Amino acid sequence: MNALSDKTVGRLSLYRRLLNGLVADGVTHVYSHQLAVLAGGTAAQVRRDMMAVGYTGSPKRGYDIRELAQSIGAFMDAPEGQGVALIGVGNLGRAILAYFAGRRPHLAIQAAFDADPYKANRVIHGCHCYPMTEMDTIAAKANIRTAIIAVPATEAQAVAAKLVRAGVRGILNFAPIRLHLPAEVYVEDIDMTMSLEKVAYFSRKGRAEKEVNS
Amino acid sequence: MNALSDKTVGRLSLYRRLLNGLVADGVTHVYSHQLAVLAGGTAAQVRRDMMAVGYTGSPKRGYDIRELAQSIGAFMDAPEGQGVALIGVGNLGRAILAYFAGRRPHLAIQAAFDADPYKANRVIHGCHCYPMTEMDTIAAKANIRTAIIAVPATEAQAVAAKLVRAGVRGILNFAPIRLHLPAEVYVEDIDMTMSLEKVAYFSRKGRAEKEVNS
DNA sequence: TAGAACTTGTTAACGCTTTCACAACAAGAA
DNA sequence: TTCTTGTTGTGAAAGCGTTAACAAGTTCTA
Numbered sequence: 001m002n003a004l005s006d007k008t009v010g011r012l013s014l015y016r017r018l019l020n021g022l023v024a025d026g027v028t029h030v031y032s033h034q035l036a037v038l039a040g041g042t043a044a045q046v047r048r049d050m051m052a053v054g055y056t057g058s059p060k061r062g063y064d065i066r067e068l069a070q071s072i073g074a075f076m077d078a079p080e081g082q083g084v085a086l087i088g089v090g091n092l093g094r095a096i097l098a099y100f101a102g103r104r105p106h107l108a109i110q111a112a113f114d115a116d117p118y119k120a121n122r123v124i125h126g127c128h129c130y131p132m133t134e135m136d137t138i139a140a141k142a143n144i145r146t147a148i149i150a151v152p153a154t155e156a157q158a159v160a161a162k163l164v165r166a167g168v169r170g171i172l173n174f175a176p177i178r179l180h181l182p183a184e185v186y187v188e189d190i191d192m193t194m195s196l197e198k199v200a201y202f203s204r205k206g207r208a209e210k211e212v213n214s
Numbered sequence: 215m216n217a218l219s220d221k222t223v224g225r226l227s228l229y230r231r232l233l234n235g236l237v238a239d240g241v242t243h244v245y246s247h248q249l250a251v252l253a254g255g256t257a258a259q260v261r262r263d264m265m266a267v268g269y270t271g272s273p274k275r276g277y278d279i280r281e282l283a284q285s286i287g288a289f290m291d292a293p294e295g296q297g298v299a300l301i302g303v304g305n306l307g308r309a310i311l312a313y314f315a316g317r318r319p320h321l322a323i324q325a326a327f328d329a330d331p332y333k334a335n336r337v338i339h340g341c342h343c344y345p346m347t348e349m350d351t352i353a354a355k356a357n358i359r360t361a362i363i364a365v366p367a368t369e370a371q372a373v374a375a376k377l378v379r380a381g382v383r384g385i386l387n388f389a390p391i392r393l394h395l396p397a398e399v400y401v402e403d404i405d406m407t408m409s410l411e412k413v414a415y416f417s418r419k420g421r422a423e424k425e426v427n428s
Numbered sequence: 429t430a431g432a433a434c435t436t437g438t439t440a441a442c443g444c445t446t447t448c449a450c451a452a453c454a455a456g457a458a
Numbered sequence: 459t460t461c462t463t464g465t466t467g468t469g470a471a472a473g474c475g476t477t478a479a480c481a482a483g484t485t486c487t488a
Contacts, residue, residue, distance in 0.1 A: 003419070006412065007445075013411040017390065031465070040392035044447055047467065059465040060454045082414050095309035099406060107414055146417045148410070170417030172410055176231065178254035186416035188409050192313060195402050196362070196386055197227040198220065200296050200321055202400035203360045203384030205217070221475075245435070258477055261436065273435040274484045 008052050012072050014039050015049065019069040031062040083110040083144045085168070087159050088151035089119050089129055092174055096150055097125040109148070111138055115155070139166040148172045149179075160187075222266050226286050228253055229263065233283040245276040297324040297358045299382075301373050302365035303333050303343055306388060310364055311339040323362070325352055329369070353380040362386045363393075374401075 004012075018038045022030060032050070033043040050057065055071040057063035084100075086093055086109050093112065100109050112129045114120070120131040130138055139147075147168045151159050156175035163171065170186040173179055176194070179187050218226075232252045236244060246264070247257040264271065269285040271277035298314075300307055300323050307326065314323050326343045328334070334345040344352055353361075361382045365373050370389035377385065384400040387393055390407050 004415075005445080006416075009412050009415050010408050013408045014392075014405070017407070033465095037394075038392065040394075042447070044449095045445090048446080051467070057466060058454070059452080059467090060456090060463090062465070076411060076415050078414070078418055082418070084410070084414070091309040091312040095305040096406070098305040100410070103407070107411065146410075146414050168417075169420060170413040172406075172413045178228075178252065180251075180254075184420060186413060186420075188413050190404060190406070190409060191228070192310070192386075192404070193231070193317070194224050194227045195404060196298070196314070196360075197290060197321065198223050199384040199386045199400060199402050200292070200298070200360050201218075201223050201290050202220075203382075204292055204296070206383060206398060206400075219475075247435095256477065258479095259475090261438085262476080265437070271436060272484070273437090273482085274433090274486090276435070 004052055008049055009076070011039065011041070011045075011049050012053065012076060015046070016069055016072045016076070019065050019072075022065050023069065028065055029062045030065055030068075032057075035063070077106050081106045081108075082146060083142050084108065085110065085135070085139055085142075085144045085147045085163075086112040086127070087114075087132075087135070087147060087149050087163070089114040089116075089124060090150065090152075093150040094124055096148060096174075097127050101125045101127070110142055110144065113138075115151075135162065136166045139163070139168065143167075145169045146172075148174070150174045153177045218266055222263055223290070225253065225255070225259075225263050226267065226290060229260070230283050230286045230290070233279050233286075236279050237283065242279055243276045244279055244282075246271075249277070291320050295320045295322075296360060297356050298322065299324065299349075299353055299356075299358045299361045299377075300326040300341070301328075301346075301349070301361060301363050301377070303328040303330075303338060304364065304366075307364040308338060310362060310388075311341050315339045315341070324356055324358065327352075329365075349376065350380045353377070353382065357381075359383045360386075362388070364388045367391045 015035060018035065019030070032046040036043045036046045039046065050063070053071055053075045055063070055068055084107065086096060089112050093114070097109060097112060109127050112124065112127050113132050113135045114129060115132045117131050119129050122129050145168055147163045149156055149159055149171055153175045156173065156177055157179060160171060160173070160179045160181055164181055164185055169184070171179065171188070173187055173189050176191050178189070181187060229249060232249065233244070246260040250257045250260045253260065264277070267285055267289045269277070269282055298321065300310060303311070303326050307328070311323060311326065323341050326338065326341050327346050327349045328343060329346045331345050333343050336343050359382055361377050363370055363373055363385055367389045370387065370391055371393060374385060374387070374393045374395055378395055378399055383398070385393065385402070387401055387403050390405050392403070393401050395401060
């Protein structure tokens with residue numbers, strides 16, 4: 001119920017996805033050490049994360065998969081679903097639309113925006129694309145609090161500031177710059193250049209690590 | 215020279231990009247606290263990272279930008295440049311190609327592969343696309359040690375294993391599963407679903423954080 | 429020259445996350 | 459029932475990374 005750590009939330013999201021996969025396979029129960037190998041962690045960490053959501057398993061039978069998945073969902077999802085906006089419908093933006101298209105019912109991209117007026121009023125991968133000028137009004141009307149930024153680095157800061165003014169409280173930022181925003185706005189950066197350079201470095205220097213974005 | 219931490223390497227990559235931007239603006243020197251605000255960190259952290267690369271600035275004048283960027287480069291880049299392979303030329307793969315196209319000379323995507331034979335032997339965003347069957351031979355010939363996986367989750371594990379057999383030592387994995395590989399292979403996951411769920415969660419629960427992928 | 433102002437380099441303290449280790453416990457076997 | 463086996467839940471310890479704090483140093487001013 002109270003504040004979870006950044007990393008814990010990430011793992012919970014992962015656990016749920018793994019659990020859904022297990023349900024599809026017809027499995028009904030899982031032990032912490034099994035979930036650990038699937039998630040690439042340790043059994044102790046899994047158990048601690050379960051503590052965080054307050055779900056309790058049974059010794060000798062482990063965790064009830066369906067119950068646990070539901071428990072995580074109750075913890076993470078907005079009860080009424082949550083709309084997301086995408087800003088920037090270039091190469092990357094379109095790939096993001098395709099990636100999330102029809103995937104999650106409770107966390108769908110409801111509107112896309114682009115500065116290029118030629119892209120406006122088209123439907124791309126099932127998502128309506130609006131001109132940037134309408135961002136404020138549409139975001140406010142749909143009560144959107146989460147946004148994905150996929151615009152060039154030069155425009156990202158201005159777009160982010162505009163989003164915050166429109167009521168957005170969390171941003172997934174693909175632009176390769178650090179955004180400067182009020183402290184109450186949560187920003188997660190996905191910096192592909194940085195990630196690739198890290199991989200290249202450790203490819204040469206040879207160090208093993210299990211790492212997750214964020 | 216010795217093993218740097220994962221996070222430090224990430225920040226060094228970021229610093230260098232910021233420094234290059236400053237050079238373009240004609241600036242010649244920078245203080246740790248200036249670099250810190252650009253990078254979204256603290257001055258102490260910047261200084262500590264400089265310690266890691268062994269570069270030493272001058273009191274009252276700060277760091278010589280050009281020297282520092284060069285110093286980081288000597289630390290991070292392979293002297294002879296480093297080739298990268300991309301596996302999977304779907305929506306996401308093409309966006310990745312476009313993103314990195316012509317950007318970094320010393321860290322370029324040299325070859326792309328896809329299981330779909332219709333995509334083979336075409337040039338996409340300046341990168342030649344080969345059929346998957348030739349992956350081993352081409353990767354070996356070009357001495358590729360770094361790869362980006364952008365295939366569906368169901369195929370990612372098999373592709374990763376094949377890459378490792380072909381000599382790859384570092385993988386940037388966009389597929390939403392955890393790869394199971396020998397410990398000496400470095401894997402960095404970019405899990406967009408997980409990242410978006412984190413952002414959605416904190417959009418509602420309202421917690422501030424500055425976070426970087428990985 | 430002496431002093432003021434502001435920086436770097438570095439050690440020590442702090443805080444967060446992960447891991448360890450073990451008591452409590454459930455289910456099956458004898 | 460009692461014992462054995464293998465699990466969960468959790469306090470305590472360990473590990474890592476960040477932040478604080480300060481001595482040493484450089485430049486400018488007077």
